[in-house]
Amino acid sequence: MSFSNYGKLCTEVYDLTKKIGQSLNGDVEYYREKLKPCKGRILEAMVGSGRVIIPLLESGLTVDGVDYSPQMLASCRKRCEERGLTPVLYEANLQELSLPHKYEAIIIPGGSFLLIERREESLQVLHRLYEHLEPGGQLILDLFLPDNNYNSSEFGRWGGSATHHLPNGDIITMESKTVEADLFFSQYRVSLLKYEKWRNGVLIQTELQRFALRWYGVEEFKYILESIGFSDIVVSADFEDGKKPTSGNQTFVYRATKV
Secondary structure (H helix, E strand, O other), X not given: OEEOOOOHHHHXXXXXXXXXXXXXXXXXXXXXXXXXXXXXXXXXXXXXXXXOHHHHHHOOOEEEEEEOOHHHHHHHHHHHHHOOOOOOEEEOOHHHOOOOOOEEEEEXXXXXXXXXXXXXXXXXXXXXXXXXXXXXXXXXEEEEOOOOOOOHHHOOOOEEEEEEEOOOOOEEEEEEEEEEEEOOOOOEEEEEEEEEEEEOOEEEEEEEEEEEEEOOOHHHHHHHHHHHOEEEEEEEEOOEOOOOOOOOOOEEEEEEEEO
């Protein structure tokens, strides 16, 4: 059994469930539209296996990608090569980000920023992203609030099983259990995800993934961006400009400018 934040089995499931160009409530279309005026380089942080970067590249934009997971980057690179695309992809920890370019825009789609487990680490990441923007450059990212229907009696128990069928006939099953949680004060939850890969009824591989979410209030995150130095911060709901957040079930989209 292996233990990894984003290992091989997790990446296989991710590729299967997060298809290239698959839009989550309109996010791909939103990012493509907002980035259309860009003439310089764009960076997708936490790029994953290419769901968003590939349609952006295919629309003619110059987009680099960065992720700390070598498995995700390998999948992204393979998917790009299959389409004749050759983006610059970096393996790096965002807290220590030091790339050779400044960017006209940096994006973090899919709520991925919430995967930064510690609050002080998320602040370090925002500082590094700020430094990698050109003057006048924009940071665009989206956040969400998790489902608060958490049953404390389920703490530490495996549940929430799912089954994924791979093209070669293999099956990956997945279960999860919450191992840490403070929903309202510290605003975080940590789960373990257990992946098991089966071939012809025989278990051939097992993997554990630590999956942490740390979330932020709508106004709280705006103040955080201001404390980093961003200005002209616009918050919209559900990838619709001018739509103000009114519900915890919405996606919150932030656009912030480096002075």
